[in-house]
Amino acid sequence: VQRFTSASPTPVPTLIPGDDKFFIEASPPWGTVTVDGHALKTLSSPGFGKPLQLSRGTHIIAWHADPFPPEVCNVYIPSLVREPCQYEGQGGSNGSPRVISFSATLGNLSQSQRTALVAVSQAVLAKLQASETALPGELYARFQPPQSATTVTVNQTLHATLHYHLDTDPNSNRSCNPYGNSVCSFSSFGNQGDCHLFCTLNFFNSSSASRGENAAWEVAAFFYPTWDYSTASGRSLAQGQPDGTSVNNLTTDYSIFLNIRRVGQTWQVSANTAASNNSVPASQSQAQACSAIHKQLTGILDGCITLTSNNPACASFENQVDGNTSYTTTEVDKVSVNWNIVPARDPAQGCVAAIVPAHDTVPATTPHPQVAYCMYRFGVLLAANSLAHHYWPDLPVADSYEQSIAQQTGAGIGL
Numbered sequence: 001v002q003r004f005t006s007a008s009p010t011p012v013p014t015l016i017p018g019d020d021k022f023f024i025e026a027s028p029p030w031g032t033v034t035v036d037g038h039a040l041k042t043l044s045s046p047g048f049g050k051p052l053q054l055s056r057g058t059h060i061i062a063w064h065a066d067p068f069p070p071e072v073c074n075v076y077i078p079s080l081v082r083e084p085c086q087y088e089g090q091g092g093s094n095g096s097p098r099v100i101s102f103s104a105t106l107g108n109l110s111q112s113q114r115t116a117l118v119a120v121s122q123a124v125l126a127k128l129q130a131s132e133t134a135l136p137g138e139l140y141a142r143f144q145p146p147q148s149a150t151t152v153t154v155n156q157t158l159h160a161t162l163h164y165h166l167d168t169d170p171n172s173n174r175s176c177n178p179y180g181n182s183v184c185s186f187s188s189f190g191n192q193g194d195c196h197l198f199c200t201l202n203f204f205n206s207s208s209a210s211r212g213e214n215a216a217w218e219v220a221a222f223f224y225p226t227w228d229y230s231t232a233s234g235r236s237l238a239q240g241q242p243d244g245t246s247v248n249n250l251t252t253d254y255s256i257f258l259n260i261r262r263v264g265q266t267w268q269v270s271a272n273t274a275a276s277n278n279s280v281p282a283s284q285s286q287a288q289a290c291s292a293i294h295k296q297l298t299g300i301l302d303g304c305i306t307l308t309s310n311n312p313a314c315a316s317f318e319n320q321v322d323g324n325t326s327y328t329t330t331e332v333d334k335v336s337v338n339w340n341i342v343p344a345r346d347p348a349q350g351c352v353a354a355i356v357p358a359h360d361t362v363p364a365t366t367p368h369p370q371v372a373y374c375m376y377r378f379g380v381l382l383a384a385n386s387l388a389h390h391y392w393p394d395l396p397v398a399d400s401y402e403q404s405i406a407q408q409t410g411a412g413i414g415l
Contacts, residue, residue, distance in 0.1 A: 020077045021051040021097035024061065027200045028104060028217035030262060031065025051097035061085075063102040066262070067113050071102050105197040106168060118168050120267045121258060125164040125223055128271070130348035134158040134229065134378060139396060141227070141245045141379030142238060149245040151380055151396070158237060160378060161228045162348045166221060167253045170194045176222040176253040196222060196253075217260040218272070222253035227378065244379045344409045350377035350402070352409040355388065373406040 025045045026033050033040045035052070036059055044050055056077050064070040073085040079098070089099045106114050134140055134154045142152040167174060176195040198219040225243040230236050242250055257272035340354045355372040372391055373384035375398050382398040383389040384406035389397055398406065 015056070015078050017095040018097050019079050020056070021053050022061075022075070023051050023097050023099045025099070025101040025103070026063050026065070027102070028065045028068070028260070028262070029215040030217075031063055031068070031102075033061065033063045033102070035059060035061050046097075046099065061100055065104065067110070068104045068108050073100055073102075075100070103200040105194070105200070107170070107194070107197045117260070117267045117269070118166065120269045121221060121260075122166045124258070124269050124271050125166055125256070128347070129161060129163050130346055131159065131161045132346065132348035132350075134160045135401065137399060138402070139378065139380040139382075140229070141242050143241055149242045149250060149379075151245055157232050158229045159232065159234075160348065162243075163226050163228065164223045164256075165226065166223050168196050168198075168221075170196050172196050172253070174222075174224060174251055174253045176255065195220070198258075199255075214261065217262075219258050219260060220255045221258050222255055224253050242379060342409060342412065344405050345412075349405050350375050352376075352384070352406045354410045355391070371410065373403075373410055375402055375406045377402060377405075 023045045024033055024040070024043050026043060033043060035054070040052070042049065044052065054075075054077055059075050059077070061073045061075060062070055071087065073087045075083065075085055075088065075098070085100065087100050087102055089101050106117065109117065134157070136154050136156060138154045139151050140154060140158075140160070141149050143149050167176070198221055200217070200219055227238075227241040227243060228236070229238045229241065244250075259270045259272050261268040338356055340356070341351060342354075343349075343351050353374040353376070355374065357370060370387060371385075372388035374388050374392075374395070375382045375384040377398075381395060382402060383392055383395040384398040384403050389395070
């Protein structure tokens with residue numbers, strides 16, 4: 001009787017390798033992560049440190065970084081078929097640890113804190129504005145209602161000022177995603193959201209060395225450039241003109257990396273415009289002026305793009321090609337080429353593209369490579385030497401002054 005009436009023991013669920021190990025990402029990095037109420041001294045993430053190992057059962061993982069509200073996640077070991085934690089990304093398969101990724105956006109802040117952070121960030125972009133003189137005979141982009149732009153010839157000396165406008169409107173009609181959608185694709189794991197509310201760059205924020213009270217919250221913010229033109233006497237001729245004539249220039253935001261810190265009760269923001277390639281002079285690292293040319297090149301010119309710096313000017317194009325350098329040849333001679341794009345000494349002077357055959361490199365490995373120069377000035381793409389005009393005869397030709405800027409800028413990268 002006892003044999004048939006005794007309760008059978010409950011089987012213990014099988015623990016899959018990696019199911020009890022966790023990488024935890026958190027950004028902004030000045031916050032605190034707790035597991036079952038106990039604060040973690042260090043965090044580890046894929047590529048940075050060893051994963052955290054937890055016992056069987058239910059655990060509460062929480063994160064709080066003032067002034068953002070706390071985020072809480074319940075995890076189960078062994079894991080459930082459908083884990084309830086919205087912050088858990090893909091992981092725990094093939095023996096890999098599970099990943100919990102906490103991150104914040106502007107949308108998590110109170111209205112007052114959000115307004116304050118946006119104002120400080122816009123002030124950083126405002127400091128990057130630059131001015132240049134547009135001479136008679138030069139070309140500039142001019143908006144034409146209802147929703148187009150065209151090329152106009154300057155008929156008198158004009159004062160041109162380049163402005164940068166931070167776009168944090170979640171209802172913005174401008175696209176800031178490389179694939180034309182409105183979600184943020186910069187995060188390492190599952191942190192999807194509206195890119196206008198700042199994209200957390202988890203691959204910058206993951207290292208333990210980057211954490212602490214003085215650590216910066218690394219984000220990609222989005223902006224668009226405009227030009228103001230006035231006469232020599234100061235009379236306003238045209239304000240808020242686009243930096244280009246293509247539809248992309250009218251409907252696209254460009255990315256800029258911002259370092260954000262919380263000091264006491266205030267925000268501190270700086271732009272991360274450091275060059276990542278030693279061939280680019282430090283004076284040329286602030287290159288928002290180049291953003292529009294990157295957008296236009298993919299629509300007009302067919303070639304292989306080699307970006308020479310990790311600055312806001314390069315980021316918008318890098319996002320579009322997503323590391324893909326399969327752009328092949330020019331339309332005229334079917335010559336495979338590499339594009340190397342840098343700003344002029346003064347960003348308002350323009351942005352210069354030095355183009356060499358793909359078998360050459362920059363700096364060149366051959367003594368005298370054939371270099372074509374294109375120039376992007378006042379929103380207009382120009383052929384800045386005879387070889388560029390040969391490659392793309394439909395482009396307007398730069399005048400002698402514009403060509404001299406292109407030559408000086410090209411000399412700065414060793415061509």
